[in-house]
Amino acid sequence: MKALSKLHRQHCRTLGLLHHSWCEYRKCRDLLTAATVPPFAISGIATSVIAHSTDRFELNKQLDALEDKIRREVPGFANFQRPLSTDDLKNLANKGPIISFNVSYIRSDALIITKTDIKCISLPDLREGDLEKNAKLFLEKPKITRGSLNTKYFRNTALLGILKWLWDVAVHPVLNAMGLHQSPAGKRLPRVWWTGSGLMALMPIHAAGDHTSEAAPSTFNFVIPSYTTTLRALAYARETKWKPLRGADCEFAFIASPNKAKEDVELTVEESVHELSDVAQQNCQAKVLIGPGKVETLAVLEACNAVYFGCHGESMSAQPCQSFLKLGPDAASHLTIQEIQGSRHQKAQLAYLSACSTANISARHLVDEVVHIAGAFSLLGFRQVVGTFWQAKNTAARVMAKRFYEELMIGDGEDEDCVARAYYVAVMELRATNVRDPLVWATFAHFGA
Incomplete structure (x- = not known):
């Protein structure tokens, strides 16, 4: 989104080839992101963009070609819409580790990005079925987070269980892998960034832990937790x-x-x-x-x-x-x-x-x-x-x-x-x-x- 905004501002300052590239790219992108591609939408679009086809595969090919063209011909946009490089990712972790979770029926892992390394650790106890069950409590009615005062005790009990589960199967293994075994006495807590994907994006990872008492271990004992919606964000x-x-x-x-x-x-x-x-x-x-x-x-x-x-x-x-x-x-x-x-x-x-x-x-x-x-x-x-x-x-x-x-x-x-x-x-x-x-x-x- 922000890359497109920067391209638009550049387009507003420049004429000629950049204007043409921006307009083609915007039209192609808008058609691709539509739920369906209406036939009448083609008539006003250059044949070099759509090639008289409503096929989404063809639209993707055209979009890729336009992105390559913008990278080659627009000053300052050599990496436009490209994924971050390995060095970019490690530089992004210079203020603290970034952790992302991948959960599937085959296996589950955490990707840990630090300023010196990128590694993957297996999370065998983080199972897709358990995640599905817990996610339903946040997605489907009656939601765990809404209800009357009469149901609050039961909803809190369920949430305490989810936070303990998140700690046991995901967060605690990750912190252990990063060497964060105890609170740094007399020092500032380190920062970490969580980025969710799939149903893990629904989970309050920042609050994972055993909250039966203040003395019990939780995320807050070891780090200051933050989120980012995506790495690029x-x-x-x-x-x-x-x-x-x-x-x-x-x-x-x-x-x-x-x-x-x-x-x-x-x-x-x-x-x-x-x-x-x-x-x-x-x-x-x-x-x-x-x-x-x-x-x-x-x-x-x-x-x-x-x-x-x-x-x-x-x-x-x-x-x-x-x-x-x-x-x-x-x-x-x-x-x-x-x-x-x-x-x-x-x-x-x-x-x-x-x-x-x-x-x-x-x-x-x-x-x-x-x-x-x-x-x-x-x-x-x-x-x-x-x-x-x-x-x-x-x-x-x-x-x-x-x-x-x-x-x-x-x-x-x-x-x-x-x-x-x-x-x-x-x-x-x-x-x-x-x-x-x-x-x-x-x-x-x-x-x-």
């Missing part, structure tokens, strides 16, 4: 230089939907978002928007360095690109993934999505595409994103966000790891209030650089 996130979230030229935007909470809540949405703004104003400029329209919100996204959304979010399984943040009370206020991805800018650093299901994938057939709201903000250019795997409890979301921003504002912010560390401190303190209630604390996750 992580590379894109690191293309722009990190700029500390400090100073008069740094602008935070705190956006919230109008308050509909009951009168007995501790803080209204408006009060909570102003509370966060007050914390940020210690070191930067901050503004609050309550119930803004979509046009105003998109303009703010293009102008700010960091944004916070305190509103409901919804993952749409039938049309994932229509998953949305609810800015106001009606459907016209729904800010969709498709609309978010239509915006680009270079100032983006941090997006905190204190909304329901912003990192949720509800469409099983799209688990490899990792289409969710948090991912959309990564593609928009935000280097760091905090999102939620499922519905966040209002009081927990408020406590988590306030502690996150308090921690973020400590120090000079020069080290980009301050964002992941602020997330870690906040989620660990929330977890400590009731370690056996992962429905409350395990939903929060960090994405990005």
Whole structure:
């Protein structure tokens, strides 16, 4: 997505051959990604692109040829749409290992990328059937993450079982293979990045562990966990230089939907978002928007360095690109993934999505595409994103966000790891209030650089 955006910007600056290559490529790509290729769509396309064929195999061949042409003839695009090289992958792990899981009926493995090596370890106890069974609890009704207070104990018990299973069959073997056997006393925890594929993309890998007590082992004892939707997305996130979230030229935007909470809540949405703004104003400029329209919100996204959304979010399984943040009370206020991805800018650093299901994938057939709201903000250019795997409890979301921003504002912010560390401190303190209630604390996750 970002490579196409860069090609488009180059196309807008240049005429001639590049213009022709861009237009052909865009038309061919749009036809290939359509559910079907309508016959009438061919008439307006150059014969050099489609060759009067609606066959998808031919379209793929034409697309490959156009990509080769762009690599040869467009300055700066020699690696356009090519997979990352071995050296690129190892360079990508210079801040910490990157781990990907592959699960099939034949065997299961973890691919571990470090700055010096790429290795594969077998995971014989990570079985496809067990993964299918556990994934259903997140995909099919009644979902483990939704329900009444009467069912919460049973849902928490089931989630605790899944997190223990993830630890035993996947995460613990990986950490052992990397030599992470114990917490580094007196030192900062190392960072790792998880990238999911298939049904593993649904799993809260960051929260894997035995959470029957605070003393029991879990991922959080050994590493600060982050996610990247894809390896290339992580590379894109690191293309722009990190700029500390400090100073008069740094602008935070705190956006919230109008308050509909009951009168007995501790803080209204408006009060909570102003509370966060007050914390940020210690070191930067901050503004609050309550119930803004979509046009105003998109303009703010293009102008700010960091944004916070305190509103409901919804993952749409039938049309994932229509998953949305609810800015106001009606459907016209729904800010969709498709609309978010239509915006680009270079100032983006941090997006905190204190909304329901912003990192949720509800469409099983799209688990490899990792289409969710948090991912959309990564593609928009935000280097760091905090999102939620499922519905966040209002009081927990408020406590988590306030502690996150308090921690973020400590120090000079020069080290980009301050964002992941602020997330870690906040989620660990929330977890400590009731370690056996992962429905409350395990939903929060960090994405990005």
